[in-house]
Amino acid sequence: MKRFIATLASFGLLMVSCSDDDNTPIDSGGSDPDPVEYSNGSADFSNYVAVGNSLTAGFSDGALFAAGQMASFPNMLATSFAEAGGGAFNIPFMADDLGGATLGGEPALENRFILSFASGSPAPARLQGMGTTEIANVLTNGPFNNMGVPGATSFHLLAPGYGNVQGVALGAANPYYARIASSPDATVLGDAAAQGATFFSLWIGNNDILGYATSGGAGIDQLNNLDPSTYGGNDISDPNVVSGSIDAILETMTANGAGGVVANLPDVITIPYFTTVPFAPLDPTNPDFGNLIPGLNMTFGGINQVFDALGVPERKIEFSTSAASALVIRDEDLTDLSQQLTAGLIQGGLDAPTAGVLGFLYGQARQANQDDLVVLPAQNEIAQPNEAALATLLNLGVPEAQAAQLSVNGITYPMEDQWILTPEEQQAVVTATTAYNTAIRALATEYDLAFVDANSYLRTVATEGIPLSDGSIVTAIFATGGGFSLDGVHPSPRGYALLANLFIDAIEEKYDALLPRVDPLEFTGLYIN
Numbered sequence: 001m002k003r004f005i006a007t008l009a010s011f012g013l014l015m016v017s018c019s020d021d022d023n024t025p026i027d028s029g030g031s032d033p034d035p036v037e038y039s040n041g042s043a044d045f046s047n048y049v050a051v052g053n054s055l056t057a058g059f060s061d062g063a064l065f066a067a068g069q070m071a072s073f074p075n076m077l078a079t080s081f082a083e084a085g086g087g088a089f090n091i092p093f094m095a096d097d098l099g100g101a102t103l104g105g106e107p108a109l110e111n112r113f114i115l116s117f118a119s120g121s122p123a124p125a126r127l128q129g130m131g132t133t134e135i136a137n138v139l140t141n142g143p144f145n146n147m148g149v150p151g152a153t154s155f156h157l158l159a160p161g162y163g164n165v166q167g168v169a170l171g172a173a174n175p176y177y178a179r180i181a182s183s184p185d186a187t188v189l190g191d192a193a194a195q196g197a198t199f200f201s202l203w204i205g206n207n208d209i210l211g212y213a214t215s216g217g218a219g220i221d222q223l224n225n226l227d228p229s230t231y232g233g234n235d236i237s238d239p240n241v242v243s244g245s246i247d248a249i250l251e252t253m254t255a256n257g258a259g260g261v262v263a264n265l266p267d268v269i270t271i272p273y274f275t276t277v278p279f280a281p282l283d284p285t286n287p288d289f290g291n292l293i294p295g296l297n298m299t300f301g302g303i304n305q306v307f308d309a310l311g312v313p314e315r316k317i318e319f320s321t322s323a324a325s326a327l328v329i330r331d332e333d334l335t336d337l338s339q340q341l342t343a344g345l346i347q348g349g350l351d352a353p354t355a356g357v358l359g360f361l362y363g364q365a366r367q368a369n370q371d372d373l374v375v376l377p378a379q380n381e382i383a384q385p386n387e388a389a390l391a392t393l394l395n396l397g398v399p400e401a402q403a404a405q406l407s408v409n410g411i412t413y414p415m416e417d418q419w420i421l422t423p424e425e426q427q428a429v430v431t432a433t434t435a436y437n438t439a440i441r442a443l444a445t446e447y448d449l450a451f452v453d454a455n456s457y458l459r460t461v462a463t464e465g466i467p468l469s470d471g472s473i474v475t476a477i478f479a480t481g482g483g484f485s486l487d488g489v490h491p492s493p494r495g496y497a498l499l500a501n502l503f504i505d506a507i508e509e510k511y512d513a514l515l516p517r518v519d520p521l522e523f524t525g526l527y528i529n
Helices: 066-070 073-084 188-193 207-214 239-253 293-309 338-347 352-362 376-380 387-395 400-405 423-446 454-463 493-511
Strands: 048-052 101-103 106-109 113-116 123-126 146-148 199-203 259-263 328-330 365-367 450-452
Touching (some): 048 073, 048 239, 073 199, 146 188, 207 423, 239 423, 259 493, 293 338, 338 352, 387 400, 454 493
Parallel strands (some): 048 146, 048 199, 259 450
Antiparallel strands (some): 101 106, 328 365
16 A cells, blocks of 8 residues: 655755855755654554454455455554554455355355446446355464454354354354354454454444345344344344444453444445435336336226225326336335225226236335335346246236236336335334444443544535545445445445545544555555456
């Protein structure tokens, strides 16, 4: 990493010698400007340990790979700390830059995304090839200063056996931690604490809510359930579970007097994963869709009349011939009117079998609106045939041709819950995030640690952008903004560099330190292969 050394302007006193022969000032010559003397202040950076999840590990583009690990914010911090007494920083590198991994020789983790032009327009695609990282080959060159474990929730860091290789295939253990765990029954926290850190960073809690959000709210909000062993992978953790876990982590990491820095959690619904795909992507100028609009509107006309009669005109479905139309979605928070819709269609003269199918399809349907968030992977599903829906309709006795017509995602078949984060689901995310962040700030104060407001900062990236010294602006625009990687969730190397500086700011303020900054322009905003 290139380090920029700030200099202080030095104005030396000009000594002028006056004589009858020479009235010319004599330059004293002087010396080179003094370099900045970096300082650790009241902190001790000699043994820095980073604790967290994928954001700490350097995960980006949908995978963990060696180059991304080098571009992790903790590695950037360690490089900065080295100028103020910091020691070595050992990273548990993946075996290559593919990011994929095997378990017992069988594929277990997918390769990273690259920007592919194979389809004629740029789109994320997984790198091809077999990754050379074997999860069962436990690394022996530890302990590791970067204890970021992709996929870990707050309570996972305290869970014995979370790194047991035998449990990975069963979904009971984490493949990333299995590579570095000191023993099958070790805990992430135990392995981190055993290193006797003099300084640590903790950024944890994102995964206690991220799975719920990225699954379109398909999980459960576990509010008031204090038993995380009963949680599913896409559930929202109870705030008391999160705060209790973080409290235990901080108590352990500070037990020997270590200093540290703690970050709060970003508002995940502002990241590109939720802001890239529009709610109204159906283009009437596309003949594959535009030619269908008159027939679609005729079919939905009868359904809309029933919706009017039932007093729910907001559920009506209509496609525009002059502007982009919204997706048809299933909203599980709506009252299921399948039976009422079926009865109304029969009363309007439709045969019972057809009315039953339409009632089944649209009893909880509506068109999306600007308050809905469409998840990034949905871009590959919109307007595509839904094979599972086709099979279901065929099982209901619908003729194959008609079943195919009624199985087009987002047009005739409502997009499933997993593809849409509705306002009600967004509110669950916001409520949990607010509760987590309130606890994190309070705990940072209680343990007298530096605090990073990552939430506010990343919101600024999303709404205003961050200007750089070359005049460019880092934003949260997918692929081109420079702040986020191609998975739409994790920062790019340049985004991590900006976060590293945010951590440095907080550390300097808390511990009266002076540390070199990271130059974001030294790191890419997008890997180009």
